[in-house]
Amino acid sequence: MAKIEKYAVGVDLGGTNIKIGIVSAKGKLVKSTSIKTEADSGPKNVISNIIDGIDSILSKNKFKIQGIGVGCPGVVSIKKGIVENAPNLPGWKNVKLGPIIKEKFGYKVHLENDANAAAIGELIFGAGKKFDSFIMVTLGTGVGGGIVFNKKIFRGEFGAAGELGHISIDVNGPKCNCGSTGCIEAYAGNSYLKEQIRSELKNYPDSKVWELIGNDLSKVSPRVIQVASEKKDEYARFVIERMGRQLGAALASLSNLLDISTFIVGGGVAGFGKPLFDSVRLTVTQRVLAPLRPRVLVIPAKLQNEAGIKGASSLVFYNN
Amino acid sequence: MAKIEKYAVGVDLGGTNIKIGIVSAKGKLVKSTSIKTEADSGPKNVISNIIDGIDSILSKNKFKIQGIGVGCPGVVSIKKGIVENAPNLPGWKNVKLGPIIKEKFGYKVHLENDANAAAIGELIFGAGKKFDSFIMVTLGTGVGGGIVFNKKIFRGEFGAAGELGHISIDVNGPKCNCGSTGCIEAYAGNSYLKEQIRSELKNYPDSKVWELIGNDLSKVSPRVIQVASEKKDEYARFVIERMGRQLGAALASLSNLLDISTFIVGGGVAGFGKPLFDSVRLTVTQRVLAPLRPRVLVIPAKLQNEAGIKGASSLVFYNN
DSSP, rough: OOOOEEEEEEEOOOOSSEEEEEEEETTTTTEEEEEEOOOGOOOOHHHHHHHHHHHHHHTOOSEEEEEEEEESEEEEETTEEEEEEOOTTTEEEEEEEHHHHHHHHOOOOOEEEHHHHHHHHHHHHSTTTTTTSEEEEESSEEEEEEEEEETTTOOOSSOOOGGGGGGGTTTTSSOTTTBBBBBBBBHHHHHHHHHHHHHHHGGGGTTTTHHHOOOOGGGOOHHHHHHHHHHHHHHHHHHHOOOHHHHHHHHHHHHHHOOOOOEESGGGGGOOOOOHHHHHHHHHHHSSGGGGGGGOOEESSSSSGGHHHHHHHHHHHHHO | OOOOOOEEEEEOOOOOOEEEEEEETTEEEEEEEEOOOGGGGGGHHHHHHHHHHHHHHTTTSSSEEEEEEEEESSEEEETTEEEEOOOTTTTTTEEEEEHHHHHHOOEEEEEHHHHHHEEEEEEEETTTTSSSSSEEEESSEEEEEEEEEEEOOOOSSSSSSOGGGGGBBBTSSOOOOTTOOOTOOOOOOOHHHHHHHHHGGGGGOOOOOHTTTTOOOOGHHHHHHHHHHTTTOHHHHHHHHHHHHHHHHHHHHHHHOOOOOOOEEGGGGGOOHHHHHHHHHHHHHHHSGGGGGGGGGEEEEEEEGGGHHHHHHHHHHOOO
């Protein structure tokens, strides 16, 4: 008799969209949907949207569902299934999201911070499968991360570990929204990066970026830099390689501290591809302590656009 | 019947001296000796010195010895009791120190890297007793550390975790011996600190430091800065507070990453005392992410001059 494959529902709760899908234990996304979060309407309405979304994804369900995984921004209590605080979701303070979903659908619910969910997703389904320990780096609006040590998320004292966007690489560096200076997020986070490009692009009048943005600085984006870099634009390459050096410096400190030398890099900005990865890899290798150098490995995440849903689903298959 | 107290032998193997003592399970040093390491004479002779030292400390022994703990510089295999590599001990490559001592004396031998031993010492006998998790920072010739998480040393993938002296706080900072730039050790390590003071003291002709060193720059030392600071010398205070800001910046990054907010600071330079601790505390609090701020605690180590022997002894009472 063929073994019946197991499935999980994954809910990726974002500030703009809620993405929901059904994912197999082997990591195949078999069904998915995306709905508006309507975050400004407050927790009650957002929860109602989540429930409608799960309802619709489970309609005519023919899969053997093992549970529901939910990835949330902010601080969560994984034990209680509570969203303690989510800065991007107005009004979310100690919301019992896990128990509410469990009561509605009857399945076991696994709630997790979205950065950790992304790391667990790579661990269970993605580039982290063959490693016991790695650092997940997510380059997006912010710079997030997750520490996987011996196949488990390292959570720290109160579950907030992994904020590697707020490793400072320059005490005298640019101001970060967090209140500190020189945080890696203050260089590589989307809004900081765009701002930096806008302020220096005038010094590169020949850059192909100008054409790509139609001379409209408001159209600057990581995507534009990526396209220009693929066209071998010198300035775009400079931006990407500089980011690689900045990120690499942070990761080297982290590697010295934790003796973990595998880095899995995902998120939209990871689309910069080879020029970014080469630069990160070179910098980490140059900067880490000698015994760690031969072990440094910087590789792209695998789940990419499906990282949210698959990360959330993976929580069901993760042995916490 | 009174409970018989248990004791351990602690061996603190340093590049210059081997300090050996007997310490009770309550952390009282009841007997101690110090002998020359004679590191240049090679492992065989050093081991012979260690054995002679243990022999002498155990002569006429009236204590109930539970085992022998050894703190070593460099990379050790705690499982095998092997010193894999000790840069400050010429010729030490894969030296089976643990088994050799065990065979000679019959007691169980616990070998550990000295920075981790210092952390375990504070955990078992010192300022770390009441904490589940903390970061030990040792300010000496180098800047070392140990990560204690849930009462255990966090070792990383290959046992080398805790190198917090090589967290960089400035990608463009001064060159560190490790090959990187801006490492906290390149500011706060003894030799770097002395060099920095020598190069800038001429700009402070009125500093009391000049008198303390008899105008001889070769006599600059952390101790001199400490004495001048106690006399309220402005330059000395500036040096100490700057070091506090530098160290604080590194610790803030570390706290964001690990969600551990208790720091125990020891080593000779921690003798700078209140001005240093105030500066570190303020900087960490200013720089960590908001949710961590109320939890930041920066306290002095307790074991001080006896940290080496007591750290080594504590290994015997530590539940690895």
